[in-house]
Amino acid sequence: MMKIILLEPLGISEDTLQRLSSTLTEQGHIFKAYDSVATDTDELIQRAENADVLIIANHPLPGDVIRADQSLKLVSVAFVGIDHVDVEACKEKGVLISNTGGYCDDAVAELAIGLTLDCLRNITECDAAVQAGHGKGSLAGHELAGKTVGIVGTGAIGLRAASIFKAFGCKLIGYNRSEKTAAKALGLEYMSLLDVMANADIISVHTPLTAETKGLIGEKEIAAMKHGAIIINTARGPVIETEVLARALREGKIKAGLDVFENDPPLPANHPLIDAPNLVCTPHVGFDTIESIDRRAEMVFENVTAWMGGNQIRKML
Template sequence: MKIVMLEPLAVSEEVINDLSKGLKDQGHELIVYDSVTNDVEELKTRAKGADALIIANNPLPGEVIKSVDELKFISVAFTGVDHVDLKACSEKGVKVSNAAGYSNQSVAELVIGMIISKLRNIVECNEVIREGKTKDGLVGYELAGKTVGIVGTGAIGLRVAKLLKAFGCKLLGNNNSPSKEGEDLGIEYVSLDELLKASDIVTLHTPLTEATTHLINSENIKLLKPTALLVNCARGPVVDIEAVATALKEKKFAGAAIDVFEIEPPLATDHVLFGAESALLTPHIAFATAESMVKRAGITFDNIYTWMDGKQINTIL
């Protein structure tokens, strides 16, 4: 079979060689591209003749999928798959698996880091010390004892909950159905409105679906405490970014920490959040650690091997 990796997986050539050794030993062909392209014609050229494709977060439109007659399987080295035309895959009978779970720890650690950074004014402290100033006006807050609302208690939400519990936080949760593991961690499940009203910190961990698009919007954002912090390391469109920016500028709540946006960075220089001084912004790095990249590559190749054995894991389609 011919397997084509359409973009790099942010791991060394040695890791790829090790993971793909079994494919080569079995006589399969692996073609690896070391650059990302959004050019549809270039993607068609790269994918030509492939039985299976490996991608990360490079958009894969239906036009490309339909152009590859031999295509039977796509292994997505990412948790979300909204950048893949699943309708085209379904129509063509192409199976799709993702790499769920590879970055749970990495994302959870960034969430905690962002929260502490905001509570303790770390970015501001770095600036004032370099300007020869003192800590005046930069008294922070402890994380211990804070009420944290976790919207979405899947694997990442629960990992965040475990870390927050260690800090001594009170945990509220909102999910389609309460999680037994979440309840065992001490999460009290409440409605979204109740969670927004009661939380000192709200952290979002929902997948992006039609129902969760703009889950946080111009109406319910009014429920946040004036002292509240909103964290989004889930998916960009889960929040109405215009509503968040407006509320921050009007000081309706205290601050936000955002790692995901409506489009992938780089953002336009006039992006609406750049005018919100109380927003801590990072360029979609929650998943990006050396450890998680190796994990991700391993899952991605496991998907290929398992599919070749006539089975499928991490099934999306």
């Protein structure tokens, strides 16, 4: 018998949670779910006490919680990235980490396209003008068709975004640690990051957050961009240096569409991007569709039951 604790809500209905967890309780395991986010580490430690398996979504799981739980064997993450989990603490204790890679590929890629279209066609400004009782004024935009799109990070989401951009009639270039056959099959031409930044009309960022990718796009990369180019980030906020981006936006050099920041909104009043011009923002909703949230819940429980049965799981560590 094992103890499985869901430390935070998954955004699914009680009926769905009951259905998914019944696969565990019917086998004699203990399952407990919390319907709120813990306020601090001490509360997390209390919730996680004696758990063999912890299920989390996108809120931090500190090392103190992992080290305090002497029974812990698996952290099942209902998210793609695991940068909010103390991986080193898991390594120390031999705790496995699984994720739900693939659950939101379409959702995030589609938002990247949406932000791109907003930046190109000034949709947010047009809406504000109409709501204020004005006409179109000087809000003529640009077409997506025929533009050169640079995909930074050609993993699953980057490839999905690339395929949609291609359907719009865009030329594809890209940067990744290793070249992917699937990307080349789409007609994507690999080049250095600086060359992507310099040649693309639109740059769409899809890299995970690691020690190598933090600050990947900084002063040199932003300076290389064409005047009037657009950068879209639906990946992780710290991949782009915020101060550098904010300065380029205020100078009118580029436009940006962002779904991610160093920390999720609400942003502090003194944040560099507050009131920045040439910017369209969403509050980290790329992953958040009805379909994707249901999908990730299914996957996170599948990982737990598969692991218990000694079967293959989507293992990150």
